[in-house]
Amino acid sequence: MNPESFAAGERRVSPAYVRQGCEARRAHEHLIRLLLEQGKCPEDGWDESTLELFLHELAVMDSNNFLGNCGVGEREGRVASALVARRHYRFIHGIGRSGDISAVQPKAAGSSLLNKITNSLVLNVIKLAGVHSVASCFVVPMATGMSLTLCFLTLRHKRPKAKYIIWPRIDQKSCFKSMVTAGFEPVVIENVLEGDELRTDLKAVEAKIQELGPEHILCLHSTTACFAPRVPDRLEELAVICANYDIPHVVNNAYGLQSSKCMHLIQQGARVGRIDAFVQSLDKNFMVPVGGAIIAGFNEPFIQDISKMYPGRASASPSLDVLITLLSLGCSGYRKLLKERKEMFVYLSTQLKKLAEAHNERLLQTPHNPISLAMTLKTIDGHHDKAVTQLGSMLFTRQVSGARAVPLGNVQTVSGHTFRGFMSHADNYPCAYLNAAAAIGMKMQDVDLFIKRLDKCLNIVRKEQTRASVVSGADRNKAEDADIEEMALKLDDVLGDVGQGPAL
Amino acid sequence: MNPESFAAGERRVSPAYVRQGCEARRAHEHLIRLLLEQGKCPEDGWDESTLELFLHELAVMDSNNFLGNCGVGEREGRVASALVARRHYRFIHGIGRSGDISAVQPKAAGSSLLNKITNSLVLNVIKLAGVHSVASCFVVPMATGMSLTLCFLTLRHKRPKAKYIIWPRIDQKSCFKSMVTAGFEPVVIENVLEGDELRTDLKAVEAKIQELGPEHILCLHSTTACFAPRVPDRLEELAVICANYDIPHVVNNAYGLQSSKCMHLIQQGARVGRIDAFVQSLDKNFMVPVGGAIIAGFNEPFIQDISKMYPGRASASPSLDVLITLLSLGCSGYRKLLKERKEMFVYLSTQLKKLAEAHNERLLQTPHNPISLAMTLKTIDGHHDKAVTQLGSMLFTRQVSGARAVPLGNVQTVSGHTFRGFMSHADNYPCAYLNAAAAIGMKMQDVDLFIKRLDKCLNIVRKEQTRASVVSGADRNKAEDADIEEMALKLDDVLGDVGQGPAL
């Protein structure tokens, strides 16, 4: 509403009240102005009404929302479904422009501003989370794996002779595939066992560099956040090696932004050695839907090179999600989530340790891993070969999600490379185990339900094993009956857990 | 966004593009300004983005949306559920103030403005619909019946001796109850049969006034829109009688706003005689959810008296609905709906006439009724007493809604008054019949499906009657089996009608 509208409003209702309303509006506008001027995540989260006002103001700046627009191009931001238009707050033009995902679109000043502001806020939050010297970053509407691929593709143009990527092993398919997709050959460096932990084999890394010749190596591809008993790579030492041999260094920081330890590693690596880019998931760190990542680095031109490597426009949806989320939370809200996560990690450790000991198992000692934990499954493994995976299924059907039961001896071939002991980051880890992680947004209730259900499942598996060894495979039928019965009870369990009566 | 925000935006993306966006914004603001200045329904409907911008701007003027507000009263517009807040666009304070539903609320300048603008728009549309000399109106969040009650309660204070309300009979419960609830005794004036039509018995009205004495009569309560074969009351003549005897005149114009004929009757009545208030349904005339009405009249102070009679605040929900609807449609959109309704009325008449004749029935001649039609049910009535109501049920289960099968001889007691021939507006209408109406928003598909299904149902009823008369009640079981079979086919019918394959 412009001054004339307010004046008209004053004539219709009391001037004093309209003026009061108008003043109150200034407070919303003030927040918006601060945001646009400073480009920083506000300390306190915005309420929905400021947020929607802001999004609405931006959206009317896009040509598809101009009242008098006429479109004679091939892409005019027309939308067939009102539901679709609304769910995107009428931002239709996406972000970027042919040839640069960070470029400004003439047809879409609002979307362009949204994109710039989001990147600015995210940069601000990366600093807050511990990487103080980050120079530049951008949100890309692809998940972590494809974003790593984009980094590798960018490096290709700088290192025409390179064929290999040095990669300390981590058993997660998409980061392996990110290298293969980019057209490079991953050189897997096995981890070394230190106590219970699997850690970077620095000597092997350096030896491999010398063997292949630095100029044939595209980059070193290291990892922070990972499942225990693997722990974050020794980033400082790796960064120094990279600096020494003049090899680029790309860090897969998938869900490490939420951990001050992971962020500290990156900050230190960049300080003492070389880190060219670090890539993190939007969804895993900011509790938004899957589909976006942040590519960040310490050298602005290089990060811009990556953004210019993205051919064409891209979805604004992940940027919009993270913008809404950060403005809603504010710095204080995000810090609170980080703090609660740390507390939950401690709580999960304690509870899982207790449970492990009650079942004659133990919690693996993995002090360098700030997010993931592992408890041995020695007692149930060995009886019959599927016991460990069966435990995984049982947890799954009991609506425990994210727990990983890792058996020994898994062999898997990914894009032509065969991994022994797949899932465990090592050819021969000493024992089968179960993973659980304390990630951002986890609640105490998650931990409690998990412990309760895991306890039940371990008891069932144990009971079955005892029975099975007694009847020595004789009447499997009964066991199966028990299985079915067990299945039937499962929903009641789940409902019972959340304080609802039985389902039937 | 204020100028500083735009300046900051220009620094982040290209100034030219931001300026273009900012200019485009002016077009939205321009529409809002025109609305606030002129208080008229825009000729062309607004698009959703202007509409939501406007609602958002209003909402931030309410104290519950002030960023710095602190509330220490008993009613602060707090909302427990975000879903609820959102569905009301954060208008929480309702409309009106203790003692006047049209009063401005200090805590809610935005809601107050919404209320004023809505009433202004609605007044504008009443004129457009044909009552050019209307002086004042307001939306009240009560349906037609209760709104009539409010009018009668207001009149009570002006006519302390009055006990009776003169009411040409119309068989619809809520308008009868509106008088009883207000504490008055309805004096029912039976209609006279002219051809097929039931029309106002003007002599009986005048005779009754003389008999009871004008000062004992609160008002005359007449009706426009009604089910055929009753037709709108002779408003002109009634208005003259009211003027002559100095009796107030309240018109129940329930769904008459959509008909230029009904509106013309009111305009003429007011011109030549006396009409104090006319009340119409929001939902029936504006295609919004049930729950609001408009009280309008030709004398502003009297309409204000009614609005001041409403004790306390009230829901803003019906006002918001009609505001959104009118701004979306614009005058042109609303006129188009009125025009299409007229065309549908002609189409329905033609189709129903054909069908009637094919079944040896006829369409009743009711030229004075512009909305509702009736077709005789002579051939199916009489065979057994429930055939007519059975036809009604059959239509209902076939998802024909709104068709009324009116049998003869219905007797019903409403609030102590016994109506013979209830539903037919007359003690002894000559024949049973079926009603169908062409109301605003009806589509050609409605008519076609109705005719098709009615045809089927009439055939089934006829076939059953033939069979029943042959077997003379002997094996009813078969008939029942047929019933069941018929029920089973019904959904397939419905799905088939709308072009979907059979359900199973």
Place this chain on the structure above:
Amino acid sequence: MNPESFAAGERRVSPAYVRQGCEARRAHEHLIRLLLEQGKCPEDGWDESTLELFLHELAVMDSNNFLGNCGVGEREGRVASALVARRHYRFIHGIGRSGDISAVQPKAAGSSLLNKITNSLVLNVIKLAGVHSVASCFVVPMATGMSLTLCFLTLRHKRPKAKYIIWPRIDQKSCFKSMVTAGFEPVVIENVLEGDELRTDLKAVEAKIQELGPEHILCLHSTTACFAPRVPDRLEELAVICANYDIPHVVNNAYGLQSSKCMHLIQQGARVGRIDAFVQSLDKNFMVPVGGAIIAGFNEPFIQDISKMYPGRASASPSLDVLITLLSLGCSGYRKLLKERKEMFVYLSTQLKKLAEAHNERLLQTPHNPISLAMTLKTIDGHHDKAVTQLGSMLFTRQVSGARAVPLGNVQTVSGHTFRGFMSHADNYPCAYLNAAAAIGMKMQDVDLFIKRLDKCLNIVRKEQTRASVVSGADRNKAEDADIEEMALKLDDVLGDVGQGPAL
């Protein structure tokens, strides 16, 4: 999705995962089933996904959402605006039927069910809140005042000779008007001063009944929640008097449902004497938008009589709001809100007491009022006559809402009745004062900001008075300049209070 759909889904993705999803769905359905079977507010609140599933399921049962429906009536639930349809979750038919707001609609099974369930939930919550023996209640889409009117109109039919309503004075316009609108003469019983409290004059009530004759009295109209220093009426004693004289008793429990004390009074009154109906606001007690009330009582047929007195259908909007709210909160959530309110009341008392003493004022002793407090304004009153109202305005412009500055000597005429000392519930209360209330949903931040701003305002008023007395009215201009300056600082104050920097 029906079993065939799930089977088709299993063929498209893994059967195990679809089955898991299908089982998970059962948990949502289970909650819905419990609700429908038991009609009770769930202990734990539902999450949005269950809630929306439920609303969606209900909505598809209404004929306007039938895929094959054809409508030939005058009211078919058609909606012109998609925005409007969506905000009502496609419930368009409202609640009730001509002649009974609780009746079931053939065209709208879903809306009817919504209505029944809401009333059942609300009844359940009334019990939870302390009136254990309540027999029946219903939500009516009118605010408290009009709902009281409906109760009085219903009683009229049972007491044809009655002209008067006995009403212990409470200075709130809409409850006074509720009686006048219904056509009765309110007989105002002045309160008696006991300490600081204004309490019911039981003797005067009884004397007046005897004077007028019980048969001429429609009912006694008492009040619970009110602004201090008035306190809730002596319900027990009044209920006994009503029982003795066979006079109906209607309680205005506007915002008393949130207070266990008020609810206890009603429970006790009904136990030892007579209470026919008690009426409470939806918005004030359940944090929903203005526009609904609950009419409840101990005798089911009488409550049904009231619901049958409402002529015609009505808006479902308030019912929908309270349904969403209660299902979201659950009993536990609502109890938590009640508990927090009590704590806030204690906190507000303490803080206000401190502040009062610091300013040489005192908190009035009103132990019987569980919600509202009052602090004297002796020191600022008397200097010049407008100081008290000026304080009110200053608080208003500083975005303190709900604080009432009550001067002495206000005279106001409402519907012909002149009230001396209006706003203070008494002709001559000993001093001017300021009200603040701790109502449901109040936050500690509300209290803190209020205290801070009140402190500032009192200082400003005092300073001005000092200055004014010195210059003895000489140069008023300077005072006005100060006023303006003060106004200018106000927004910065407000922004500063909420932790934002200055506005400019």
Place this chain on the structure above:
Amino acid sequence: MNPESFAAGERRVSPAYVRQGCEARRAHEHLIRLLLEQGKCPEDGWDESTLELFLHELAVMDSNNFLGNCGVGEREGRVASALVARRHYRFIHGIGRSGDISAVQPKAAGSSLLNKITNSLVLNVIKLAGVHSVASCFVVPMATGMSLTLCFLTLRHKRPKAKYIIWPRIDQKSCFKSMVTAGFEPVVIENVLEGDELRTDLKAVEAKIQELGPEHILCLHSTTACFAPRVPDRLEELAVICANYDIPHVVNNAYGLQSSKCMHLIQQGARVGRIDAFVQSLDKNFMVPVGGAIIAGFNEPFIQDISKMYPGRASASPSLDVLITLLSLGCSGYRKLLKERKEMFVYLSTQLKKLAEAHNERLLQTPHNPISLAMTLKTIDGHHDKAVTQLGSMLFTRQVSGARAVPLGNVQTVSGHTFRGFMSHADNYPCAYLNAAAAIGMKMQDVDLFIKRLDKCLNIVRKEQTRASVVSGADRNKAEDADIEEMALKLDDVLGDVGQGPAL
């Protein structure tokens, strides 16, 4: 609602009505079942209520919406902002799984089903649009350029020796960059001028293949939809060449899906020769927000290879948008859009031809281009060098979007390759020209406003040129004043065009 819930519902309201509602529900479920069973786009579009029911049903199958779920993984679909959750209909887990974007996710049966169904519907629509023999396709949440890159990256693994991509020139940056980003060297084949049209130089293509050697060529990268006077490549002949030399063939069908001609070319190419994949934009063809593409082909395993090349999960947002859109439109709705586009193309041609002739220009004869048109700008070019680009700016500021004013002699370097005559697809096109396109969703109003504004702008440019040549550059100031004046009038123009009064 399950049967027990319906039974409980029947006890609360009338069984007959609930049963009717329940039957009506079956009609919605029936549509859902057909969709899941057949995987085809429904002939008639669904209404919002069926659509939202479906989405809701799918969403509750994802583990983040399980009531009893406990998450102990690093990615649990938690959402911080309720706004974000809602706008994604609570689908949080994205699509795909590490290593395959089409894989099913154990944690998200609903999202997985959504993904499968969307791909199935899109395949169905590709057939409907003319490529009847398409074998497989999938939606990828990246725009066309990056999707082409993914195709090239996949081919790399099949053709280890390849370095080059043969590419008939089209002046659009992102398709050029798609090859560079994938690490290949684009070999630009200049077009040949045939009449006004720029067409594929088949001989040059074949010669280049022979020169470089087929095994060094990754693929041929051809284009359908493009700006006139370039026309779609000669796909049939190119496909035959590819088959003969055993070279893969990837078609950039950016906005060609909306044109039966482009689709026919693809169908024919695949029939007579070789097409491995064709890639099209979601937003340009389906009127959804920017950010998705469809990769389709005639050989299912190859298309699966591409989908397996995407490392990790991805955003479900583009899939959701196109699903909502197609279900809302139905086949009939989409066909209608295609038909209207063709009509608009004819209308735009006619109007632009008329205008061109009125200004002594002509419409270029480009009968092979079914979407884009070009009109010469001979008369304004040449006077001063910036006249053509100035015309472009003038149209832009007048809210004409998508018109391209193409001057002669533009030189631009993209990723190291220098293009002469950039934007015109040729080193030396004979004249400057202006492009306009009739793309899906264009309205007659777009054409009319465009013609009107273009007419005005041409007149202004001409007038200025006349004046400029007279004053021979003397007082430029006046020209600038005129510019400013002209700018000032622009918004009024725009408002005037859309039937609103002047802005001020």
